[in-house]
Structures are given as structure tokens and as C-alpha cells.
Amino acid sequence: MSFEPTAAERLARARSDLRIGLPVVMVVGGRAALVAAPEVIAPDRLRAFLSDGDPVLAITHWRAETLKIRVYDGDLARLPLDPETAAADLRALIDPSGDLANPMKGPFFPLRGGDAELHRAAITLAKSARLLPAALVREVEGEGPEIAARHGLTWLDPAAPEGEPLDLAPVSPVVSARLPMSAGDGRLHIFRPPDGGEDHYAIEIGKPDRGAPVLTRLHSACFTGDVLGSLKCDCGPQLNGALAQMAEAGGGLLLYLNQEGRGIGLANKMRAYSLQDQGFDTVEANHRLGFEDDERDFRIGAAILGKMGVRTVRLLTNNPRKVDMLTGCGIEVTERVPLQVGRNPLNAAYLATKAAKSGHLL
Ligand SMILES: Nc1nc2c(ncn2[C@@H]2O[C@H](COP(=O)(O)OP(=O)(O)OP(=O)(O)O)[C@@H](O)[C@H]2O)c(=O)[nH]1
Ligand SMILES: [Zn+2]
Numbered sequence: 001m002s003f004e005p006t007a008a009e010r011l012a013r014a015r016s017d018l019r020i021g022l023p024v025v026m027v028v029g030g031r032a033a034l035v036a037a038p039e040v041i042a043p044d045r046l047r048a049f050l051s052d053g054d055p056v057l058a059i060t061h062w063r064a065e066t067l068k069i070r071v072y073d074g075d076l077a078r079l080p081l082d083p084e085t086a087a088a089d090l091r092a093l094i095d096p097s098g099d100l101a102n103p104m105k106g107p108f109f110p111l112r113g114g115d116a117e118l119h120r121a122a123i124t125l126a127k128s129a130r131l132l133p134a135a136l137v138r139e140v141e142g143e144g145p146e147i148a149a150r151h152g153l154t155w156l157d158p159a160a161p162e163g164e165p166l167d168l169a170p171v172s173p174v175v176s177a178r179l180p181m182s183a184g185d186g187r188l189h190i191f192r193p194p195d196g197g198e199d200h201y202a203i204e205i206g207k208p209d210r211g212a213p214v215l216t217r218l219h220s221a222c223f224t225g226d227v228l229g230s231l232k233c234d235c236g237p238q239l240n241g242a243l244a245q246m247a248e249a250g251g252g253l254l255l256y257l258n259q260e261g262r263g264i265g266l267a268n269k270m271r272a273y274s275l276q277d278q279g280f281d282t283v284e285a286n287h288r289l290g291f292e293d294d295e296r297d298f299r300i301g302a303a304i305l306g307k308m309g310v311r312t313v314r315l316l317t318n319n320p321r322k323v324d325m326l327t328g329c330g331i332e333v334t335e336r337v338p339l340q341v342g343r344n345p346l347n348a349a350y351l352a353t354k355a356a357k358s359g360h361l362l
Helices: 007-019 043-050 061-066 087-094 117-128 144-151 223-227 235-248 266-277 282-289 299-307 320-328 348-357
Strands: 024-028 031-036 056-060 076-080 134-140 172-181 184-192 200-206 214-220 251-257 312-316 332-337
Touching: 007 024, 007 117, 024 117, 024 144, 031 043, 031 117, 031 144, 043 087, 043 134, 056 061, 056 087, 056 117, 061 076, 061 282, 076 117, 117 134, 172 200, 184 235, 200 235, 200 299, 214 235, 223 235, 223 266, 235 251, 251 299, 266 282, 282 348, 299 320, 312 320, 320 332
Parallel strands: 214 251, 214 312, 312 332
Antiparallel strands: 024 031, 031 134, 056 076, 056 134, 172 184, 184 200, 200 251
């Protein structure tokens, strides 16, 4: 076998390169570009990035709306950057922490017309690296692999037939072992994607019969709620309540999906919390950062259920989107079992916002 990295391995490298401030070369539709994350790029690299060609900052339509920038590309806007753009000014465009203190930005003249596919893919890559959803993009002449080799960078062509799609990688079982828990005896199964993305876990309580609907929960990681006992959400009590219900029912399956902060990562969730301290609700805070209100892809849950031989479930959730997504992926949901635990005075507004804006059932 050749030692040359596969498309999935190059994607894993591209994510970590982006996170440490290195540019990567992206090829989309035969066009190549240098792509870097404005959140982490070092000042000298930023100067080099801006010093040639036509550098552009790609931001999502949510961030553009906050900055009152016209959106011509549907879900994103492309802002041409001056070679002299200061790092602090770039930061202010992508990071809303200073919006209220420093609201005067612009005027902006976003690009109109032309193709934004490269920019879209670059933002998707930044999101999948759990960075702020923005990308520096500078088109370059030539072939992707050759440009990358010249600078010692990695490259990827996510849309190529042999390329690695940016949105979903299949997971494989890694290991499973017995785990006695206070809720009951169970097994912890670990699943891993090949592209450097997060592991996901399945906690099996008892030995649920696959021939009957399995009491199941898709739980998204919440470090603050699950581990620290945060009172801002209901995740900790939901996690423990679900495990207890499964033990009481004689078995069940809890998928612990590492989709922290509804898929934006813990650092970005803390940025959202900081905006919430300025008065924005959970949905508004995500939008000001440039994210959708929910960036999770529940297809991963359906894939893990499939790997575990589970086709029919009774789903513990208040979120109808989870039911719809599983059904759409071929998992039969015979019943939605409500999971209303952990309400407290500090999370009442958060739960009311989820009900009003995200369709959660109270
Ligand atoms: N971005 C963001 N994420 C949050 C916030 N509060 C909690 N979360 C995340 O929201 C997710 C909660 O997920 P779940 O409890 O599985 O899902 P849910 O959509 O509430 O649905 P059910 O609990 O099944 O009814 C976790 O990933 C938390 O980290 C917030 O204010 N902002
Ligand atoms: Zn939580």
C-alpha cells in the first residue's frame, strides 16, 4: 500500500492545520484556493495571505445580517480584503464579542456574481474544525496538489468522486466493554470516523431486544451540563434521567454524540454564553456568531443505531427534529417518550426559547 494520504486522511490534516493557523489548499470545481481560518491565523501569515491576489473573507449570511452586510450568495457573503486590513479589524468582522461596544463597522462592498462554491466549502471546513464559521480565501492558479507541495501544505478536493465529503463520515466500531454504572449494568461502545472527527459513544443498558422497539436516546454532549452540573440547561438531569429510565425499563440505548453546543464545539458555545450574558437568547447568540441555531447532524445517530442492529426505537426526546431525522434515515420511531427533567429558574428562559423558536415540545 502507498503511504500517500487518502482523501479522509487529508481532511483530518486539513482540519487540524486550519485550527493551528496554517492555510490549506482547497480545490472545488477545478478552482484552487488558499484557505485559512481568520480566528487563528498569525499576524505575519495574515500579511502574507493578503499581500497577493484577491483575498476574500467569507462569512455566513447570519454574521452578514448582524453586520448589516448585503448578502448576494444566499447563505454567505464574500468581502474583498485590502492588503492593509488590520488583524483587529478582521477579528471584529468574525467575532461578535465586541459588537455592542464597537458597533460602527463598514461600509462594506461584498462581491456580487461569480461562483461562491469554494467559499462555501471553506466555511464548512472551518465549522467542522469547530472554529468560528468564517474563512479567508485566496484563489491561486494551478493544480491543488502542486500548490500544496510548493508550500508544504495539505490539500483537499471535497467534491471529487474519490474526495471526502465534508458533511458526514461513516463511523466504525472501535471497542466495547462492560461498564457497571449507578443507573445499572451496561456496556460502553466507541465509534470512530476515519477523518479525524470526534468519536461517538453508545451506552447500552442491559441487553435490549432488537426484535422490539428499543428505548433510545440521542444525547448531544454538554460538558457544562453533563459534567459540571450547569444550571443554564437541562442536559445533566436529562442524561441521568434517561439512563435511570432505561434501567427501570430493563434496558435501553443512549447514544452520547460528541456534538457539543448543538454542533458548534465548546469554545464557540462559551462565546454564545458570553453573548447570552449581554442579553441575547440561545438562538440569537448562535446567529450573531454566524451559526445556524442547530448545527447537529443526527444522521450519525441513525448510522450508529444501524451498526448496533437497532431498527425500531421508542425515542426519549422533546425535540421533534430528532424524530423526523431518524425516520428520514430509515429508523422507525414507534413512540416519542417525553423527557422533561431538570427545569430550574435559571434555565426556564432557555427552555422557553427552545419551545418558541426550535419547535421543542414542553
Ligand atoms: N449553542 C448552544 N448550545 C447549547 C446551549 N445550551 C445547551 N447547548 C447544547 O445543546 C445540546 C442539547 O442537546 P440535547 O439535550 O441532546 O437536545 P435537544 O435538542 O435539547 O433535545 P431533547 O433534549 O432530546 O429534547 C448540547 O449539545 C448542549 O451542549 C446554548 O445556549 N447554545
Ligand atoms: Zn447542556
